Amino acid sequence: MIAAQFIKVYQTKGFLNVNGKESKEAYFFINSVTEIKAILKQTQLTEDDYRIICADNNKNRMTLKGYTISSSTDTPKKFNFITSKSFEGVDFHSESGICFVVSNVQNRHTLVSIDMDIPQIAGRIRTKTNPFRNKIVHIFNTKPTDHYTTYEEMEHIVQDEIKAAQERADLLNSSNISESAIKQQVNEIHKIGNESYLSYQDGKFVVNDMIGKLQLYSFLITNVVYNSDKSLRDTYGQNRMIVTKGKWHIAPEKFVKDLIKEPTFRDLHKRYCEIMKNPMTFNLETIEIEHKYPILGRAYRKLGIQELKRLRTIKSIKLALGEI
Structure with a gap:
Protein backbone atom coordinates (compact mmCIF):
# COMPACT_ATOMS: atom_id res chain seq x y z
CA MET A 1 0.00 0.00 0.00
CA ILE A 2 1.59 3.25 -1.19
CA ALA A 3 0.13 5.28 1.69
CA ALA A 4 1.98 3.02 4.13
CA GLN A 5 5.23 3.59 2.23
CA PHE A 6 4.85 7.35 2.57
CA ILE A 7 4.29 6.88 6.30
CA LYS A 8 7.46 4.77 6.50
CA VAL A 9 9.41 7.66 4.99
CA TYR A 10 8.07 10.01 7.67
CA GLN A 11 8.87 7.43 10.37
CA THR A 12 12.37 6.75 9.14
CA LYS A 13 13.50 10.30 8.40
CA GLY A 14 11.18 12.20 10.71
CA PHE A 15 9.96 14.24 7.75
CA LEU A 16 9.16 14.15 4.04
CA ASN A 17 11.42 16.29 1.85
CA VAL A 18 9.54 17.96 -0.99
CA ASN A 19 11.59 20.25 -3.19
CA GLY A 20 13.87 21.15 -0.30
CA LYS A 21 11.05 21.81 2.18
CA GLU A 22 10.29 19.46 5.07
CA SER A 23 6.82 18.18 5.86
CA LYS A 24 6.48 16.77 9.38
CA GLU A 25 2.75 16.00 9.34
CA ALA A 26 0.49 14.13 6.94
CA TYR A 27 -3.26 14.43 6.43
CA PHE A 28 -4.71 11.36 4.69
CA PHE A 29 -8.17 11.90 3.23
CA ILE A 30 -9.64 8.44 2.73
CA ASN A 31 -13.33 7.69 2.89
CA SER A 32 -13.10 4.19 4.36
CA VAL A 33 -12.47 3.30 7.99
CA THR A 34 -11.68 -0.26 6.85
CA GLU A 35 -8.80 0.98 4.73
CA ILE A 36 -7.65 3.35 7.45
CA LYS A 37 -7.44 0.38 9.81
CA ALA A 38 -5.46 -1.61 7.22
CA ILE A 39 -2.92 1.23 6.93
CA LEU A 40 -2.62 1.49 10.72
CA LYS A 41 -2.03 -2.25 11.05
CA GLN A 42 0.58 -2.26 8.29
CA THR A 43 2.51 0.68 9.72
CA GLN A 44 2.11 -0.25 13.42
CA LEU A 45 1.32 3.35 14.36
CA THR A 46 0.72 4.05 18.03
CA GLU A 47 -1.95 6.32 19.48
CA ASP A 48 0.71 9.00 19.96
CA ASP A 49 1.24 9.05 16.20
CA TYR A 50 -2.25 9.01 14.69
CA ARG A 51 -5.62 10.72 14.79
CA ILE A 52 -8.73 9.28 13.08
CA ILE A 53 -11.49 11.75 12.27
CA CYS A 54 -14.68 9.95 11.26
CA ALA A 55 -18.29 9.58 12.38
CA ASP A 56 -18.29 8.27 15.96
CA ASN A 57 -20.97 5.59 15.58
CA ASN A 58 -21.33 1.91 16.49
CA LYS A 59 -20.38 0.66 13.02
CA ASN A 60 -17.13 2.64 12.91
CA ARG A 61 -16.28 1.80 16.52
CA MET A 62 -16.67 -1.90 15.71
CA THR A 63 -14.53 -1.62 12.56
CA LEU A 64 -11.85 0.37 14.39
CA LYS A 65 -11.88 -1.80 17.49
CA GLY A 66 -8.56 -1.26 19.26
CA TYR A 67 -8.11 2.21 17.75
CA THR A 68 -9.34 5.59 18.98
CA ILE A 69 -11.75 7.84 17.10
CA SER A 70 -10.83 11.50 17.50
CA SER A 71 -12.43 14.86 16.85
CA SER A 72 -11.29 17.49 14.38
CA THR A 73 -10.72 19.78 17.38
CA ASP A 74 -8.30 17.37 19.06
CA THR A 75 -4.58 18.07 18.97
CA PRO A 76 -3.11 17.27 15.53
CA LYS A 77 -0.84 14.22 15.31
CA LYS A 78 1.93 13.36 12.90
CA PHE A 79 -0.52 11.22 10.89
CA ASN A 80 -4.15 12.35 10.56
CA PHE A 81 -6.74 10.15 8.84
CA ILE A 82 -9.92 11.86 7.69
CA THR A 83 -13.10 10.44 6.14
CA SER A 84 -15.64 12.36 4.06
CA LYS A 85 -17.20 13.57 7.33
CA SER A 86 -14.54 16.30 7.25
CA PHE A 87 -13.92 16.71 3.52
CA GLU A 88 -15.67 20.05 3.81
CA GLY A 89 -16.55 22.46 6.57
CA VAL A 90 -13.67 21.49 8.89
CA ASP A 91 -10.47 23.51 9.00
CA PHE A 92 -7.07 22.11 9.93
CA HIS A 93 -4.04 24.11 11.03
CA SER A 94 -0.55 22.85 10.33
CA GLU A 95 2.75 24.55 9.54
CA SER A 96 4.06 21.68 7.43
CA GLY A 97 1.23 19.21 6.80
CA ILE A 98 0.61 17.73 3.35
CA CYS A 99 -2.79 16.53 2.15
CA PHE A 100 -2.80 13.00 0.74
CA VAL A 101 -5.90 11.71 -1.04
CA VAL A 102 -6.15 7.90 -1.12
CA SER A 103 -8.43 6.33 -3.75
CA ASN A 104 -8.88 2.59 -4.21
CA VAL A 105 -10.83 1.71 -7.33
CA GLN A 106 -11.90 -1.56 -5.67
CA ASN A 107 -13.74 0.50 -3.03
CA ARG A 108 -15.94 3.07 -4.75
CA HIS A 109 -16.54 4.94 -1.49
CA THR A 110 -12.90 6.10 -1.63
CA LEU A 111 -13.11 7.50 -5.15
CA VAL A 112 -13.18 11.28 -4.88
CA SER A 113 -14.52 13.45 -7.67
CA ILE A 114 -12.05 15.88 -9.22
CA ASP A 115 -14.63 18.61 -9.79
CA MET A 116 -16.21 18.63 -6.30
CA ASP A 117 -14.24 16.70 -3.66
CA ILE A 118 -10.68 17.70 -4.55
CA PRO A 119 -11.27 21.48 -4.27
CA GLN A 120 -12.91 20.90 -0.87
CA ILE A 121 -9.98 18.84 0.38
CA ALA A 122 -7.44 21.31 -0.96
CA GLY A 123 -8.87 24.07 1.17
CA ARG A 124 -8.84 22.22 4.46
CA ILE A 125 -5.38 23.31 5.70
CA ARG A 126 -5.72 26.99 6.55
CA THR A 127 -2.23 27.90 7.80
CA LYS A 128 -1.06 30.51 5.29
CA THR A 129 2.62 29.94 6.03
CA ASN A 130 2.35 26.23 5.16
CA PRO A 131 4.24 25.81 1.84
CA PHE A 132 2.12 22.74 0.98
CA ARG A 133 -1.34 24.16 1.75
CA ASN A 134 -2.42 24.26 -1.91
CA LYS A 135 -0.86 20.96 -2.97
CA ILE A 136 -2.24 17.44 -2.89
CA VAL A 137 -0.58 14.05 -3.35
CA HIS A 138 -3.21 11.83 -4.94
CA ILE A 139 -2.54 8.11 -4.37
CA PHE A 140 -4.70 5.92 -6.57
CA ASN A 141 -4.95 2.73 -8.56
CA THR A 142 -6.91 2.24 -11.77
CA LYS A 143 -9.64 0.04 -13.14
CA PRO A 144 -8.61 -3.09 -15.09
CA THR A 145 -9.61 -2.59 -18.72
CA ASP A 146 -10.71 -6.18 -19.35
CA HIS A 147 -14.41 -6.41 -20.27
CA TYR A 148 -14.58 -2.60 -20.25
CA THR A 149 -17.94 -0.99 -21.05
CA THR A 150 -17.76 2.48 -22.57
CA TYR A 151 -19.61 5.41 -21.04
CA GLU A 152 -21.80 5.65 -24.16
CA GLU A 153 -22.75 1.97 -23.82
CA MET A 154 -23.57 2.54 -20.16
CA GLU A 155 -25.79 5.47 -21.11
CA HIS A 156 -27.79 3.15 -23.41
CA ILE A 157 -28.05 0.54 -20.65
CA VAL A 158 -29.39 3.10 -18.17
CA GLN A 159 -31.82 4.55 -20.73
CA ASP A 160 -33.17 1.04 -21.40
CA GLU A 161 -33.53 0.46 -17.63
CA SER A 175 -54.10 -2.51 -13.96
CA ASN A 176 -56.91 -3.33 -11.61
CA ILE A 177 -54.62 -5.10 -9.14
CA SER A 178 -55.50 -6.01 -5.59
CA GLU A 179 -54.21 -4.30 -2.44
CA SER A 180 -52.20 -7.41 -1.59
CA ALA A 181 -50.51 -7.35 -5.02
CA ILE A 182 -49.67 -3.65 -4.59
CA LYS A 183 -48.27 -4.37 -1.12
CA GLN A 184 -46.18 -7.21 -2.50
CA GLN A 185 -44.77 -4.97 -5.24
CA VAL A 186 -43.99 -2.19 -2.75
CA ASN A 187 -42.19 -4.72 -0.52
CA GLU A 188 -40.10 -5.82 -3.49
CA ILE A 189 -39.14 -2.19 -4.12
CA HIS A 190 -38.14 -1.76 -0.47
CA LYS A 191 -35.97 -4.88 -0.64
CA ILE A 192 -34.01 -3.38 -3.51
CA GLY A 193 -33.72 -0.14 -1.55
CA ASN A 194 -32.10 2.98 -2.94
CA GLU A 195 -31.16 1.27 -6.21
CA SER A 196 -34.74 0.70 -7.33
CA TYR A 197 -35.94 2.64 -10.35
CA LEU A 198 -39.50 2.46 -9.03
CA SER A 199 -41.04 4.03 -5.95
CA TYR A 200 -44.59 4.18 -4.61
CA GLN A 201 -45.83 7.69 -3.89
CA ASP A 202 -49.34 9.02 -3.25
CA GLY A 203 -50.96 5.75 -4.25
CA LYS A 204 -49.16 5.27 -7.56
CA PHE A 205 -45.92 3.83 -8.92
CA VAL A 206 -43.44 6.37 -10.29
CA VAL A 207 -40.00 6.20 -11.91
CA ASN A 208 -37.06 7.71 -10.07
CA ASP A 209 -34.75 8.76 -12.91
CA MET A 210 -32.20 10.11 -10.38
CA ILE A 211 -31.16 6.50 -9.86
CA GLY A 212 -30.00 6.37 -13.47
CA LYS A 213 -28.12 9.67 -13.12
CA LEU A 214 -26.38 8.42 -10.00
CA GLN A 215 -25.46 5.16 -11.72
CA LEU A 216 -23.97 7.06 -14.63
CA TYR A 217 -22.03 9.39 -12.32
CA SER A 218 -20.70 6.44 -10.32
CA PHE A 219 -19.74 4.69 -13.57
CA LEU A 220 -18.00 7.84 -14.80
CA ILE A 221 -15.89 8.11 -11.63
CA THR A 222 -15.06 4.41 -11.35
CA ASN A 223 -14.65 3.35 -14.97
CA VAL A 224 -13.70 6.51 -16.83
CA VAL A 225 -11.92 8.94 -14.50
CA TYR A 226 -10.06 6.18 -12.63
CA ASN A 227 -9.61 4.01 -15.70
CA SER A 228 -5.99 5.08 -16.16
CA ASP A 229 -3.36 7.50 -14.99
CA LYS A 230 -3.89 9.54 -18.17
CA SER A 231 -7.66 9.80 -17.74
CA LEU A 232 -7.26 11.03 -14.16
CA ARG A 233 -4.66 13.59 -15.23
CA ASP A 234 -6.95 14.71 -18.07
CA THR A 235 -9.81 15.19 -15.62
CA TYR A 236 -7.60 17.40 -13.45
CA GLY A 237 -6.80 19.40 -16.56
CA GLN A 238 -10.45 19.74 -17.55
CA ASN A 239 -11.27 21.03 -14.05
CA ARG A 240 -8.86 23.92 -13.73
CA MET A 241 -9.81 24.51 -10.10
CA ILE A 242 -10.97 28.04 -10.86
CA VAL A 243 -13.24 27.88 -7.79
CA THR A 244 -10.17 27.81 -5.56
CA LYS A 245 -7.01 29.87 -5.27
CA GLY A 246 -4.81 26.80 -5.39
CA LYS A 247 -2.24 26.31 -8.11
CA TRP A 248 -2.28 22.66 -9.15
CA HIS A 249 0.64 20.50 -10.13
CA ILE A 250 0.70 16.81 -10.99
CA ALA A 251 3.77 15.35 -9.32
CA PRO A 252 6.29 13.92 -11.83
CA GLU A 253 6.76 10.17 -11.75
CA LYS A 254 10.38 10.56 -10.59
CA PHE A 255 9.24 12.75 -7.67
CA VAL A 256 6.84 10.06 -6.43
CA LYS A 257 9.37 7.28 -6.95
CA ASP A 258 11.96 9.20 -4.94
CA LEU A 259 9.48 9.63 -2.10
CA ILE A 260 8.59 5.95 -1.83
CA LYS A 261 11.93 4.39 -2.63
CA GLU A 262 13.53 2.02 -0.12
CA PRO A 263 15.20 3.88 2.76
CA THR A 264 19.00 3.75 2.83
CA PHE A 265 21.08 2.14 5.56
CA ARG A 266 21.84 5.60 6.94
CA ASP A 267 18.11 6.43 7.11
CA LEU A 268 17.34 3.21 8.98
CA HIS A 269 20.39 3.61 11.22
CA LYS A 270 19.17 7.08 12.24
CA ARG A 271 15.62 5.87 12.86
CA TYR A 272 16.84 2.84 14.84
CA CYS A 273 18.98 5.02 17.11
CA GLU A 274 16.08 7.43 17.69
CA ILE A 275 13.84 4.61 18.84
CA MET A 276 16.44 2.82 20.95
CA LYS A 277 17.43 5.96 22.87
CA ASN A 278 14.42 5.11 25.03
CA PRO A 279 13.83 1.33 25.41
CA MET A 280 10.21 2.01 26.39
CA THR A 281 9.50 2.96 22.80
CA PHE A 282 10.68 -0.40 21.47
CA ASN A 283 8.20 -1.59 18.87
CA LEU A 284 7.81 -3.74 15.79
CA GLU A 285 9.57 -1.15 13.65
CA THR A 286 12.89 -1.99 15.33
CA ILE A 287 12.29 -5.67 14.61
CA GLU A 288 11.81 -4.86 10.93
CA ILE A 289 14.98 -2.76 10.86
CA GLU A 290 17.02 -5.47 12.64
CA HIS A 291 15.65 -8.06 10.23
CA LYS A 292 16.95 -5.98 7.31
CA TYR A 293 20.24 -5.07 9.04
CA PRO A 294 21.00 -7.55 11.88
CA ILE A 295 24.29 -5.74 12.53
CA LEU A 296 22.37 -2.85 14.10
CA GLY A 297 20.93 -5.13 16.77
CA ARG A 298 24.32 -6.71 17.48
CA ALA A 299 25.99 -3.30 17.74
CA TYR A 300 23.31 -1.89 20.03
CA ARG A 301 23.60 -4.80 22.46
CA LYS A 302 27.41 -4.88 22.43
CA LEU A 303 28.39 -1.22 22.00
CA GLY A 304 25.44 0.71 23.38
CA ILE A 305 23.33 3.42 21.80
CA GLN A 306 25.84 6.31 22.06
CA GLU A 307 28.61 4.42 20.26
CA LEU A 308 26.20 3.05 17.65
CA LYS A 309 24.88 6.55 16.97
CA ARG A 310 28.44 7.73 16.27
CA LEU A 311 29.10 4.97 13.73
CA ARG A 312 27.42 5.81 10.42
CA THR A 313 28.41 2.98 8.05
CA ILE A 314 28.24 -0.80 8.04
CA LYS A 315 32.03 -0.93 7.65
CA SER A 316 32.68 1.28 10.71
CA ILE A 317 30.24 -0.78 12.80
CA LYS A 318 31.92 -4.03 11.76
CA LEU A 319 35.30 -2.58 12.70
CA ALA A 320 34.01 -1.57 16.14
CA LEU A 321 32.56 -5.05 16.62
CA GLY A 322 35.81 -6.70 15.54
CA GLU A 323 34.10 -8.47 12.67
CA ILE A 324 36.64 -7.34 10.06
Whole structure:
Protein backbone atom coordinates (compact mmCIF):
# COMPACT_ATOMS: atom_id res chain seq x y z
CA MET A 1 0.00 0.00 0.00
CA ILE A 2 1.59 3.25 -1.19
CA ALA A 3 0.13 5.28 1.69
CA ALA A 4 1.98 3.02 4.13
CA GLN A 5 5.23 3.59 2.23
CA PHE A 6 4.85 7.35 2.57
CA ILE A 7 4.29 6.88 6.30
CA LYS A 8 7.46 4.77 6.50
CA VAL A 9 9.41 7.66 4.99
CA TYR A 10 8.07 10.01 7.67
CA GLN A 11 8.87 7.43 10.37
CA THR A 12 12.37 6.75 9.14
CA LYS A 13 13.50 10.30 8.40
CA GLY A 14 11.18 12.20 10.71
CA PHE A 15 9.96 14.24 7.75
CA LEU A 16 9.16 14.15 4.04
CA ASN A 17 11.42 16.29 1.85
CA VAL A 18 9.54 17.96 -0.99
CA ASN A 19 11.59 20.25 -3.19
CA GLY A 20 13.87 21.15 -0.30
CA LYS A 21 11.05 21.81 2.18
CA GLU A 22 10.29 19.46 5.07
CA SER A 23 6.82 18.18 5.86
CA LYS A 24 6.48 16.77 9.38
CA GLU A 25 2.75 16.00 9.34
CA ALA A 26 0.49 14.13 6.94
CA TYR A 27 -3.26 14.43 6.43
CA PHE A 28 -4.71 11.36 4.69
CA PHE A 29 -8.17 11.90 3.23
CA ILE A 30 -9.64 8.44 2.73
CA ASN A 31 -13.33 7.69 2.89
CA SER A 32 -13.10 4.19 4.36
CA VAL A 33 -12.47 3.30 7.99
CA THR A 34 -11.68 -0.26 6.85
CA GLU A 35 -8.80 0.98 4.73
CA ILE A 36 -7.65 3.35 7.45
CA LYS A 37 -7.44 0.38 9.81
CA ALA A 38 -5.46 -1.61 7.22
CA ILE A 39 -2.92 1.23 6.93
CA LEU A 40 -2.62 1.49 10.72
CA LYS A 41 -2.03 -2.25 11.05
CA GLN A 42 0.58 -2.26 8.29
CA THR A 43 2.51 0.68 9.72
CA GLN A 44 2.11 -0.25 13.42
CA LEU A 45 1.32 3.35 14.36
CA THR A 46 0.72 4.05 18.03
CA GLU A 47 -1.95 6.32 19.48
CA ASP A 48 0.71 9.00 19.96
CA ASP A 49 1.24 9.05 16.20
CA TYR A 50 -2.25 9.01 14.69
CA ARG A 51 -5.62 10.72 14.79
CA ILE A 52 -8.73 9.28 13.08
CA ILE A 53 -11.49 11.75 12.27
CA CYS A 54 -14.68 9.95 11.26
CA ALA A 55 -18.29 9.58 12.38
CA ASP A 56 -18.29 8.27 15.96
CA ASN A 57 -20.97 5.59 15.58
CA ASN A 58 -21.33 1.91 16.49
CA LYS A 59 -20.38 0.66 13.02
CA ASN A 60 -17.13 2.64 12.91
CA ARG A 61 -16.28 1.80 16.52
CA MET A 62 -16.67 -1.90 15.71
CA THR A 63 -14.53 -1.62 12.56
CA LEU A 64 -11.85 0.37 14.39
CA LYS A 65 -11.88 -1.80 17.49
CA GLY A 66 -8.56 -1.26 19.26
CA TYR A 67 -8.11 2.21 17.75
CA THR A 68 -9.34 5.59 18.98
CA ILE A 69 -11.75 7.84 17.10
CA SER A 70 -10.83 11.50 17.50
CA SER A 71 -12.43 14.86 16.85
CA SER A 72 -11.29 17.49 14.38
CA THR A 73 -10.72 19.78 17.38
CA ASP A 74 -8.30 17.37 19.06
CA THR A 75 -4.58 18.07 18.97
CA PRO A 76 -3.11 17.27 15.53
CA LYS A 77 -0.84 14.22 15.31
CA LYS A 78 1.93 13.36 12.90
CA PHE A 79 -0.52 11.22 10.89
CA ASN A 80 -4.15 12.35 10.56
CA PHE A 81 -6.74 10.15 8.84
CA ILE A 82 -9.92 11.86 7.69
CA THR A 83 -13.10 10.44 6.14
CA SER A 84 -15.64 12.36 4.06
CA LYS A 85 -17.20 13.57 7.33
CA SER A 86 -14.54 16.30 7.25
CA PHE A 87 -13.92 16.71 3.52
CA GLU A 88 -15.67 20.05 3.81
CA GLY A 89 -16.55 22.46 6.57
CA VAL A 90 -13.67 21.49 8.89
CA ASP A 91 -10.47 23.51 9.00
CA PHE A 92 -7.07 22.11 9.93
CA HIS A 93 -4.04 24.11 11.03
CA SER A 94 -0.55 22.85 10.33
CA GLU A 95 2.75 24.55 9.54
CA SER A 96 4.06 21.68 7.43
CA GLY A 97 1.23 19.21 6.80
CA ILE A 98 0.61 17.73 3.35
CA CYS A 99 -2.79 16.53 2.15
CA PHE A 100 -2.80 13.00 0.74
CA VAL A 101 -5.90 11.71 -1.04
CA VAL A 102 -6.15 7.90 -1.12
CA SER A 103 -8.43 6.33 -3.75
CA ASN A 104 -8.88 2.59 -4.21
CA VAL A 105 -10.83 1.71 -7.33
CA GLN A 106 -11.90 -1.56 -5.67
CA ASN A 107 -13.74 0.50 -3.03
CA ARG A 108 -15.94 3.07 -4.75
CA HIS A 109 -16.54 4.94 -1.49
CA THR A 110 -12.90 6.10 -1.63
CA LEU A 111 -13.11 7.50 -5.15
CA VAL A 112 -13.18 11.28 -4.88
CA SER A 113 -14.52 13.45 -7.67
CA ILE A 114 -12.05 15.88 -9.22
CA ASP A 115 -14.63 18.61 -9.79
CA MET A 116 -16.21 18.63 -6.30
CA ASP A 117 -14.24 16.70 -3.66
CA ILE A 118 -10.68 17.70 -4.55
CA PRO A 119 -11.27 21.48 -4.27
CA GLN A 120 -12.91 20.90 -0.87
CA ILE A 121 -9.98 18.84 0.38
CA ALA A 122 -7.44 21.31 -0.96
CA GLY A 123 -8.87 24.07 1.17
CA ARG A 124 -8.84 22.22 4.46
CA ILE A 125 -5.38 23.31 5.70
CA ARG A 126 -5.72 26.99 6.55
CA THR A 127 -2.23 27.90 7.80
CA LYS A 128 -1.06 30.51 5.29
CA THR A 129 2.62 29.94 6.03
CA ASN A 130 2.35 26.23 5.16
CA PRO A 131 4.24 25.81 1.84
CA PHE A 132 2.12 22.74 0.98
CA ARG A 133 -1.34 24.16 1.75
CA ASN A 134 -2.42 24.26 -1.91
CA LYS A 135 -0.86 20.96 -2.97
CA ILE A 136 -2.24 17.44 -2.89
CA VAL A 137 -0.58 14.05 -3.35
CA HIS A 138 -3.21 11.83 -4.94
CA ILE A 139 -2.54 8.11 -4.37
CA PHE A 140 -4.70 5.92 -6.57
CA ASN A 141 -4.95 2.73 -8.56
CA THR A 142 -6.91 2.24 -11.77
CA LYS A 143 -9.64 0.04 -13.14
CA PRO A 144 -8.61 -3.09 -15.09
CA THR A 145 -9.61 -2.59 -18.72
CA ASP A 146 -10.71 -6.18 -19.35
CA HIS A 147 -14.41 -6.41 -20.27
CA TYR A 148 -14.58 -2.60 -20.25
CA THR A 149 -17.94 -0.99 -21.05
CA THR A 150 -17.76 2.48 -22.57
CA TYR A 151 -19.61 5.41 -21.04
CA GLU A 152 -21.80 5.65 -24.16
CA GLU A 153 -22.75 1.97 -23.82
CA MET A 154 -23.57 2.54 -20.16
CA GLU A 155 -25.79 5.47 -21.11
CA HIS A 156 -27.79 3.15 -23.41
CA ILE A 157 -28.05 0.54 -20.65
CA VAL A 158 -29.39 3.10 -18.17
CA GLN A 159 -31.82 4.55 -20.73
CA ASP A 160 -33.17 1.04 -21.40
CA GLU A 161 -33.53 0.46 -17.63
CA ILE A 162 -35.48 3.71 -17.21
CA LYS A 163 -37.68 2.89 -20.19
CA ALA A 164 -38.44 -0.58 -18.82
CA ALA A 165 -39.17 0.89 -15.38
CA GLN A 166 -41.62 3.38 -16.93
CA GLU A 167 -43.40 0.54 -18.75
CA ARG A 168 -43.73 -1.36 -15.47
CA ALA A 169 -45.04 1.73 -13.67
CA ASP A 170 -47.63 2.41 -16.42
CA LEU A 171 -48.77 -1.22 -16.36
CA LEU A 172 -49.08 -1.32 -12.56
CA ASN A 173 -50.94 1.97 -12.43
CA SER A 174 -53.38 1.03 -15.20
CA SER A 175 -54.10 -2.51 -13.96
CA ASN A 176 -56.91 -3.33 -11.61
CA ILE A 177 -54.62 -5.10 -9.14
CA SER A 178 -55.50 -6.01 -5.59
CA GLU A 179 -54.21 -4.30 -2.44
CA SER A 180 -52.20 -7.41 -1.59
CA ALA A 181 -50.51 -7.35 -5.02
CA ILE A 182 -49.67 -3.65 -4.59
CA LYS A 183 -48.27 -4.37 -1.12
CA GLN A 184 -46.18 -7.21 -2.50
CA GLN A 185 -44.77 -4.97 -5.24
CA VAL A 186 -43.99 -2.19 -2.75
CA ASN A 187 -42.19 -4.72 -0.52
CA GLU A 188 -40.10 -5.82 -3.49
CA ILE A 189 -39.14 -2.19 -4.12
CA HIS A 190 -38.14 -1.76 -0.47
CA LYS A 191 -35.97 -4.88 -0.64
CA ILE A 192 -34.01 -3.38 -3.51
CA GLY A 193 -33.72 -0.14 -1.55
CA ASN A 194 -32.10 2.98 -2.94
CA GLU A 195 -31.16 1.27 -6.21
CA SER A 196 -34.74 0.70 -7.33
CA TYR A 197 -35.94 2.64 -10.35
CA LEU A 198 -39.50 2.46 -9.03
CA SER A 199 -41.04 4.03 -5.95
CA TYR A 200 -44.59 4.18 -4.61
CA GLN A 201 -45.83 7.69 -3.89
CA ASP A 202 -49.34 9.02 -3.25
CA GLY A 203 -50.96 5.75 -4.25
CA LYS A 204 -49.16 5.27 -7.56
CA PHE A 205 -45.92 3.83 -8.92
CA VAL A 206 -43.44 6.37 -10.29
CA VAL A 207 -40.00 6.20 -11.91
CA ASN A 208 -37.06 7.71 -10.07
CA ASP A 209 -34.75 8.76 -12.91
CA MET A 210 -32.20 10.11 -10.38
CA ILE A 211 -31.16 6.50 -9.86
CA GLY A 212 -30.00 6.37 -13.47
CA LYS A 213 -28.12 9.67 -13.12
CA LEU A 214 -26.38 8.42 -10.00
CA GLN A 215 -25.46 5.16 -11.72
CA LEU A 216 -23.97 7.06 -14.63
CA TYR A 217 -22.03 9.39 -12.32
CA SER A 218 -20.70 6.44 -10.32
CA PHE A 219 -19.74 4.69 -13.57
CA LEU A 220 -18.00 7.84 -14.80
CA ILE A 221 -15.89 8.11 -11.63
CA THR A 222 -15.06 4.41 -11.35
CA ASN A 223 -14.65 3.35 -14.97
CA VAL A 224 -13.70 6.51 -16.83
CA VAL A 225 -11.92 8.94 -14.50
CA TYR A 226 -10.06 6.18 -12.63
CA ASN A 227 -9.61 4.01 -15.70
CA SER A 228 -5.99 5.08 -16.16
CA ASP A 229 -3.36 7.50 -14.99
CA LYS A 230 -3.89 9.54 -18.17
CA SER A 231 -7.66 9.80 -17.74
CA LEU A 232 -7.26 11.03 -14.16
CA ARG A 233 -4.66 13.59 -15.23
CA ASP A 234 -6.95 14.71 -18.07
CA THR A 235 -9.81 15.19 -15.62
CA TYR A 236 -7.60 17.40 -13.45
CA GLY A 237 -6.80 19.40 -16.56
CA GLN A 238 -10.45 19.74 -17.55
CA ASN A 239 -11.27 21.03 -14.05
CA ARG A 240 -8.86 23.92 -13.73
CA MET A 241 -9.81 24.51 -10.10
CA ILE A 242 -10.97 28.04 -10.86
CA VAL A 243 -13.24 27.88 -7.79
CA THR A 244 -10.17 27.81 -5.56
CA LYS A 245 -7.01 29.87 -5.27
CA GLY A 246 -4.81 26.80 -5.39
CA LYS A 247 -2.24 26.31 -8.11
CA TRP A 248 -2.28 22.66 -9.15
CA HIS A 249 0.64 20.50 -10.13
CA ILE A 250 0.70 16.81 -10.99
CA ALA A 251 3.77 15.35 -9.32
CA PRO A 252 6.29 13.92 -11.83
CA GLU A 253 6.76 10.17 -11.75
CA LYS A 254 10.38 10.56 -10.59
CA PHE A 255 9.24 12.75 -7.67
CA VAL A 256 6.84 10.06 -6.43
CA LYS A 257 9.37 7.28 -6.95
CA ASP A 258 11.96 9.20 -4.94
CA LEU A 259 9.48 9.63 -2.10
CA ILE A 260 8.59 5.95 -1.83
CA LYS A 261 11.93 4.39 -2.63
CA GLU A 262 13.53 2.02 -0.12
CA PRO A 263 15.20 3.88 2.76
CA THR A 264 19.00 3.75 2.83
CA PHE A 265 21.08 2.14 5.56
CA ARG A 266 21.84 5.60 6.94
CA ASP A 267 18.11 6.43 7.11
CA LEU A 268 17.34 3.21 8.98
CA HIS A 269 20.39 3.61 11.22
CA LYS A 270 19.17 7.08 12.24
CA ARG A 271 15.62 5.87 12.86
CA TYR A 272 16.84 2.84 14.84
CA CYS A 273 18.98 5.02 17.11
CA GLU A 274 16.08 7.43 17.69
CA ILE A 275 13.84 4.61 18.84
CA MET A 276 16.44 2.82 20.95
CA LYS A 277 17.43 5.96 22.87
CA ASN A 278 14.42 5.11 25.03
CA PRO A 279 13.83 1.33 25.41
CA MET A 280 10.21 2.01 26.39
CA THR A 281 9.50 2.96 22.80
CA PHE A 282 10.68 -0.40 21.47
CA ASN A 283 8.20 -1.59 18.87
CA LEU A 284 7.81 -3.74 15.79
CA GLU A 285 9.57 -1.15 13.65
CA THR A 286 12.89 -1.99 15.33
CA ILE A 287 12.29 -5.67 14.61
CA GLU A 288 11.81 -4.86 10.93
CA ILE A 289 14.98 -2.76 10.86
CA GLU A 290 17.02 -5.47 12.64
CA HIS A 291 15.65 -8.06 10.23
CA LYS A 292 16.95 -5.98 7.31
CA TYR A 293 20.24 -5.07 9.04
CA PRO A 294 21.00 -7.55 11.88
CA ILE A 295 24.29 -5.74 12.53
CA LEU A 296 22.37 -2.85 14.10
CA GLY A 297 20.93 -5.13 16.77
CA ARG A 298 24.32 -6.71 17.48
CA ALA A 299 25.99 -3.30 17.74
CA TYR A 300 23.31 -1.89 20.03
CA ARG A 301 23.60 -4.80 22.46
CA LYS A 302 27.41 -4.88 22.43
CA LEU A 303 28.39 -1.22 22.00
CA GLY A 304 25.44 0.71 23.38
CA ILE A 305 23.33 3.42 21.80
CA GLN A 306 25.84 6.31 22.06
CA GLU A 307 28.61 4.42 20.26
CA LEU A 308 26.20 3.05 17.65
CA LYS A 309 24.88 6.55 16.97
CA ARG A 310 28.44 7.73 16.27
CA LEU A 311 29.10 4.97 13.73
CA ARG A 312 27.42 5.81 10.42
CA THR A 313 28.41 2.98 8.05
CA ILE A 314 28.24 -0.80 8.04
CA LYS A 315 32.03 -0.93 7.65
CA SER A 316 32.68 1.28 10.71
CA ILE A 317 30.24 -0.78 12.80
CA LYS A 318 31.92 -4.03 11.76
CA LEU A 319 35.30 -2.58 12.70
CA ALA A 320 34.01 -1.57 16.14
CA LEU A 321 32.56 -5.05 16.62
CA GLY A 322 35.81 -6.70 15.54
CA GLU A 323 34.10 -8.47 12.67
CA ILE A 324 36.64 -7.34 10.06
